[in-house]
Amino acid sequence: MAVVENREASVDGSVRTLLLSVEDRVNFLEGRKVRHVQENRRWIDDYRVPGQFVAVRYCGQGSSSTDTDECSQLVVARRLLSLASSPYEARRDSALLDASLVELLVSRTGDADERYLAELGPGCMIEVSRVAGAGFASLFNSEASLVSCLEAGHTLVLVAVGVRGIAPVRAALSWTPVLAHAGSSRVAVFYVADSQPSAAYLVEWDTWREAGAVVTPLYLSEAAASGAANGASVGPEQLLDAALFRGEGGLAGVLGAGKAQEAAVLVSGLEGEMAAHLTRKLAQHGVPSENVMFCDY
Template identity: 45%
Template sequence: MPGLAIVAPRPARCVSVAVATNRGRGGSQDDMDIHETKLGPNVIASVKDLKSGVKWGTATIVRNDAANLDGSVRVLHLSVADHVDMLYGRRVKGVPDQSRWIESYTIPGQCVGVRLPGSGEPAAPPQRLYAIASTPYASRRDSAYVDASLIEIVVERTAGPADAALADMGPGAQLEVTQVIGRGFCSLLDSYNGLTHAMEEGRNLVLIGMGTRGMAALRSALNWQPVLAHASSGRSVAALYVAHSAGRAAFVTEWDSWREAGMRLRPLYTNPNANVDDEAVVGNGHGGSSSGGGDGSSELDAGRAMELLQFGLFMGEGGFDGVCGGSAGSASFLLAGLPGELASGLAKQLSAKGVAYDHILFAQSDFF
């Protein structure tokens, strides 16, 4: 197993976290229905866009690959139907009559809704969103010479019936997917403060992912060419990944390539002594885990995750400044897969250490 996993000692006292509130701008009942008092206006806009304009299309599974040692995490390679007619005329030659599906995928952190065929109404919003795990560059490159849009999503066999059904599907099986959704990693308060803006400002990056859902979103950022160039230019790029155990950790084979690019990756295991074939996952029984919802069988313990993150961020070698690659004010934090209370509690702790709230960026798939 590459790298050294951090296993924190258990403190005698549990960490309490509180839900951060952002008072809405007064507004309609629809705003209240989607908890505007707890989510920023950037997320509210994305929810409204999704509710008013969801479009389902057909996707075919091209490959289904294992992404971890025990095979419970699967990478589904999807081919989204994307036939675009070309217009020809006296003044127009070879111009597409509409944009391709893949053209909406521009930045890591965007996501799609996925469901089994015939399992919902044509305009029904998705019950859950899946982060696109391939990078925008790789997806556009692979889609350039085919009449389809090619992306990758990640599912976990133990994350409930829906994920289990997806994990068992083989090449040729068909799904329904939405259009690309969200604005990538960005601040809840201001969509301009996103991943691209952080790199344009020359900020160091700290990526924090929890469970399979979190790592899927982080992978699209860690493999993205602008982030790789950012790391090779001398900027600090660090990632903390909370997983159940070494056997359940996703994309281990890619960790060395990220480190060779100048990034620092620290796995944090909630059950470091679990066997590879151990089916028991310690959970807290609450929904909204980054590893998935459903029956709770793949949830990670939020209290234990907070302990590990506090240890990895604040008590490791070099302290918090070492993780940030400099002062806290020079870094932007990307969070993915953290349950709401854990995310808000961690955001408060980061703010207390000098990180501005608008430099804490979230993967929007966590809020659906």
């Protein structure tokens, strides 16, 4: 897989979008009665819903080459990376090519793998796995997913924390079924970022809002400054608690009175106890636990 483009995804340039090209030569059947029928699956065919992910391997920093075929030391990234382009975008952009085009989101201030990937330029090679995962899905009900929530007309609340959190949420908000849903049902986004300059996809927020989504950014730097003045420590968990459960524009304002049972909450970027804490709080406010969906792994 080759890096086609490395472009800014945030105002300060710390968050990067990697446009990747996966070589994907597909044979077609040609005949008198059957013409130009795809004989085998393309790489992109496994990408069906937002929230799916890939594993990544790249040449170690001690290697003399960035070409994975000539690399003496392949490093497997510690975390799986969500695809940041929507399934429809990826198929559209790849339709007439012998390659699949997809986007990953990485940060220059992330872990060692992300910092390395964030500096790769056009022509650099990395390896990615097949697309994996079920997308946003419930841990408690195998039949509950983003698709089933759209079909049921549920209000959607998307909670994204950090760069890892916003990548699959952006894929969802760029996906045609979600955009159509936002025109007839409520869609709200709560996005925790370090600061406005480091927030990803800032230029796309107006597009999401025009489609009908309510976008609420929550900045850790501003909360930390306010907390320091009061002698309190503020992290993503405290910021989400305040925004979702105590703010006027929080969950009650988005859902309306007595509507929590009809809501679906998509969560990305929260791990372990923080994710469990949010699930418990949502249940206390009437959101069924099977309607809280994750794509983290």
